[in-house]
Amino acid sequence: AEVLLKAENIVKHYDSRRGLWGKLTGNPGNLVAAVNGASLEIRRGETVGLIGESGCGKSTLGRTLLRLHEPTSGRILFDGTDVTSLSPAEMKAMRQHMQIIFQDPYASLNPRKTVEELVGLPLKLQGVTKKAELRERVAEIVTNVGLKTSHLSRYPHQFSGGQRQRIGIARALILHPQFVVCDEPVSALDVSIQAQVIKLLGDLKRELGLTYLFISHDISVIGYISDSIAVMYLGEIVESGPTREVLKNPSHPYTQALLSAVPRVGHAKQGHERIRLQGDLPTPLNLPSGCKFHTRCPYAYERCRTEAPQHHQAGESHRAACHLLDPNIIARQQEAPE
Ligand code: SF4
Ligand code: MG
Numbered sequence: 001a002e003v004l005l006k007a008e009n010i011v012k013h014y015d016s017r018r019g020l021w022g023k024l025t026g027n028p029g030n031l032v033a034a035v036n037g038a039s040l041e042i043r044r045g046e047t048v049g050l051i052g053e054s055g056c057g058k059s060t061l062g063r064t065l066l067r068l069h070e071p072t073s074g075r076i077l078f079d080g081t082d083v084t085s086l087s088p089a090e091m092k093a094m095r096q097h098m099q100i101i102f103q104d105p106y107a108s109l110n111p112r113k114t115v116e117e118l119v120g121l122p123l124k125l126q127g128v129t130k131k132a133e134l135r136e137r138v139a140e141i142v143t144n145v146g147l148k149t150s151h152l153s154r155y156p157h158q159f160s161g162g163q164r165q166r167i168g169i170a171r172a173l174i175l176h177p178q179f180v181v182c183d184e185p186v187s188a189l190d191v192s193i194q195a196q197v198i199k200l201l202g203d204l205k206r207e208l209g210l211t212y213l214f215i216s217h218d219i220s221v222i223g224y225i226s227d228s229i230a231v232m233y234l235g236e237i238v239e240s241g242p243t244r245e246v247l248k249n250p251s252h253p254y255t256q257a258l259l260s261a262v263p264r265v266g267h268a269k270q271g272h273e274r275i276r277l278q279g280d281l282p283t284p285l286n287l288p289s290g291c292k293f294h295t296r297c298p299y300a301y302e303r304c305r306t307e308a309p310q311h312h313q314a315g316e317s318h319r320a321a322c323h324l325l326d327p328n329i330i331a332r333q334q335e336a337p338e
Pocket of ligand 2: 054055058059184
């Protein structure tokens with residue numbers, strides 16, 4: 001399939017003097033580098049899973065792709081159009097094709113609006129004002145996500161968490177978008193409900209021909225739903241590739257650590273050892289030099305502290321940004337006498 005969305009070298013910096021972060025830290029005005037040169041390709045009909053610890057910039061990247069945040073620099077191509085160059089009116093029209101499902105259905109739904117108003121709002125904003133048409137479109141999508149038309153006159157508090165997320169999904173899908181950012185869509189839900197919502201998202205993707213960027217910190221969710229995986233660390237994509245490849249042969253030490261923290265069925269006998277990361281996630285206010293993972297990497301050596309690694313081939317369509325994969329180094333090690 002062709003590439004539907006291509007993000008090139010996305011940078012998003014915040015001014016830390018503004019907002020809560022600046023107040024809490026009393027920081028005299030550094031820029032917070034939330035996304036730091038991330039590149040990504042998403043093919044039509046594919047689900048790309050974006051994984052990393054909380055605070056690594058996943059949500060910021062997802063929102064920046066939709067221009068809900070303006071990128072500081074970088075380019076976003078959607079279906080051949082450079083969305084970073086669109087005017088507000090053009091962007092509004094583009095919004096039909098690019099939507100988002102938020103993590104917290106409680107926070108993202110206005111408690112004073114009925115389901116009909118909440119789900120119909122994006123259509124209204126696109127200029128559909130005829131009551132009958134609105135009602136029909138809302139009823140159709142609400143049924144698609146497994147709610148009943150008798151729910152249309154109810155308010156968010158009358159629903160369970162899983163049902164509220166269905167309302168959020170209906171609202172995101174009512175414009176028939178091609179591309180949807182799913183930002184931790186099941187993280188706020190009870191474990192018993194998570195599987196239902198993940199299955200629903202998979203079914204809707206097949207029925208409606210959707211393309212997803214699926215953001216999660218949970219590798220088991222990502223492994224289940226994604227065709228390919230992008231691993232994010234401190235605002236950069238450090239590894240990407242087909243899901244099976246990355247899970248079988250994780251090539252960046254950070255991915256190896258993420259995966260080693262998950263007990264995997266059938267791997268217990270092989271003495272599956274857990275790699276412990278040293279220290280905490282560094283603050284984006286004060287990023288490490290060289291490879292940003294060097295402060296926590298068990299394999300870090302001198303070069304890692306000064307030189308940022310390139311993305312190197314780790315397999316077919318599989319790349320990771322680590323000096324250990326540098327073909328020059330690998331060749332030299334093979335030549336070296338024992
Ligand atoms: Fe670790 Fe160095 Fe590779 Fe970074 S470049 S992941 S510090 S070995
Ligand atoms: Mg987030």
